[in-house]
Amino acid sequence: MGETATRRHGRASRRAFVEATGALLRRQGYAATGLSEIVAASGAPRGSLYFHFPGGKRELAVAAMEQTGEQLRAAIAALMAGPGGPAASLGVLIDALAAGLESSGYRDGCPIATVTLETASSVEPLRETAARVFGTWLEELERALREDGLDADAAARRALFVLSAIEGALILARARRDTAPLAAVRAELLAALA
Amino acid sequence: MGETATRRHGRASRRAFVEATGALLRRQGYAATGLSEIVAASGAPRGSLYFHFPGGKRELAVAAMEQTGEQLRAAIAALMAGPGGPAASLGVLIDALAAGLESSGYRDGCPIATVTLETASSVEPLRETAARVFGTWLEELERALREDGLDADAAARRALFVLSAIEGALILARARRDTAPLAAVRAELLAALA
DNA sequence: TCGTCGCTAGACCGATCGGTATAATAAGCC
DNA sequence: GGCTTATTATACCGATCGGTCTAGCGACGA
Numbered sequence: 102m103g104e105t106a107t108r109r110h111g112r113a114s115r116r117a118f119v120e121a122t123g124a125l126l127r128r129q130g131y132a133a134t135g136l137s138e139i140v141a142a143s144g145a146p147r148g149s150l151y152f153h154f155p156g157g158k159r160e161l162a163v164a165a166m167e168q169t170g171e172q173l174r175a176a177i178a179a180l181m182a183g184p185g186g187p188a189a190s191l192g193v194l195i196d197a198l199a200a201g202l203e204s205s206g207y208r209d210g211c212p213i214a215t216v217t218l219e220t221a222s223s224v225e226p227l228r229e230t231a232a233r234v235f236g237t238w239l240e241e242l243e244r245a246l247r248e249d250g251l252d253a254d255a256a257a258r259r260a261l262f263v264l265s266a267i268e269g270a271l272i273l274a275r276a277r278r279d280t281a282p283l284a285a286v287r288a289e290l291l292a293a294l295a
Numbered sequence: 296m297g298e299t300a301t302r303r304h305g306r307a308s309r310r311a312f313v314e315a316t317g318a319l320l321r322r323q324g325y326a327a328t329g330l331s332e333i334v335a336a337s338g339a340p341r342g343s344l345y346f347h348f349p350g351g352k353r354e355l356a357v358a359a360m361e362q363t364g365e366q367l368r369a370a371i372a373a374l375m376a377g378p379g380g381p382a383a384s385l386g387v388l389i390d391a392l393a394a395g396l397e398s399s400g401y402r403d404g405c406p407i408a409t410v411t412l413e414t415a416s417s418v419e420p421l422r423e424t425a426a427r428v429f430g431t432w433l434e435e436l437e438r439a440l441r442e443d444g445l446d447a448d449a450a451a452r453r454a455l456f457v458l459s460a461i462e463g464a465l466i467l468a469r470a471r472r473d474t475a476p477l478a479a480v481r482a483e484l485l486a487a488l489a
Numbered sequence: 490t491c492g493t494c495g496c497t498a499g500a501c502c503g504a505t506c507g508g509t510a511t512a513a514t515a516a517g518c519c
Numbered sequence: 520g521g522c523t524t525a526t527t528a529t530a531c532c533g534a535t536c537g538g539t540c541t542a543g544c545g546a547c548g549a
Contacts, residue, residue, distance in 0.1 A: 133326035269463030
């Protein structure tokens with residue numbers, strides 16, 4: 102019973118698939134990412150793919166989106182709990198995103214945004230997953246804004262505004278290969294929140 | 296000399312390819328759009344594709360992005376020239392985008408954003424085209440903001456902020472299938488610009 | 490020791506991918 | 520009428536796509 106060696110090995114393969122998929126979704130999105138590419142990047146055996154993910158590519162993408170979504174949600178929560186109120190925390194968040202973009206040579210963006218734009222009109226489960234993940238991020242932002250004194254409606258509206266600005270800046274930054282859009286959003290957002 | 300009947304027909308085929316590609320890029324992006332799909336949607340003969348676009352899919356995508364980019368640039372310019380200053384004009388622009396999204400059942404988004412996220416790290420010509428098109432939009436916004444009294448730096452920063460917020464809201468709106476993100480951006484943006 | 494179960498090997502499937510080749514058609518010019 | 524040029528028809532290419540199949544491995548409980 103419990104974790105046998107075989108089982109541990111299996112879970113490791115599963116995890117490798119999910120992580121490889123997440124990384125590829127960040128760089129090139131859903132449609133451009135082939136199963137062979139995922140298998141190669143993961144190092145796990147191809148024969149195992151449909152054992153762990155009978156739903157195929159779709160199920161794999163959902164798992165990857167949920168994983169990176171949860172990581173980012175936790176990061177947001179941790180940052181917003183820091184000192185200085187929401188404005189200061191958002192500044193740190195945007196700086197971190199800019200640093201991540203730059204250090205990957207503008208290759209790694211937000212996987213949720215990419216998959217949304219590609220599949221919102223054709224692959225329902227992926228669109229639903231994207232909406233759910235965005236929802237968890239919005240909740241964290243809302244909570245911080247409410248704790249800062251905003252009422253529920255205002256907090257919800259402002260959270261949408263903040264996330265929109267950040268996601269949009271990530272697009273512009275990748276297109277131009279510079280962080281100016283993030284810097285602009287950072288500056289204007291902090292001014293608007295004051 | 297000049298426009299012969301054959302030539303006119305050829306140009307029509309070319310235009311049909313570009314328009315079909317543009318529509319498909321809006322819905323599903325670059326990688327998910329096949330050449331056969333483009334040919335079928337355009338109604339033009341497949342044999343003509345590589346006559347008009349020797350560069351293949353890439354060249355076709357560049358042409359489509361430039362065309363829809365120019366259309367949107369002109370629309371932005373016309374709106375910003377309207378009465379009431381930049382804030383009022385942006386309100387109208389965002390309303391128009393929301394109406395467009397809704398009327399297509401949240402299928403048609405911004406083709407430039409989608410292609411950017413998919414190809415920024417792998418297909419240079421498309422990334423460059425996206426950056427160029429975004430640049431033309433930013434120029435229009437900047438000009439309107441300068442005419443409203445902002446200095447060059449502030450106008451550039453604010454234009455980046457505005458475009459980021461709008462592009463991000465389009466993503467969230469498509470994921471959630473509602474226009475709340477656009478409404479939130481509209482409200483907060485107008486307040487920030489006042 | 491033997492059957493069972495979790496997992497993997499890897500060959501294989503039809504379909505579609507982006508792209509190319511060659512010949513025909515259609516119109517304009519002389 | 521012949522000659523050129525623009526455009527289209529269609530068959531075809533190898534590669535890759537997402538997905539499936541069956542045989543078997545290795546560790547476990549009884």
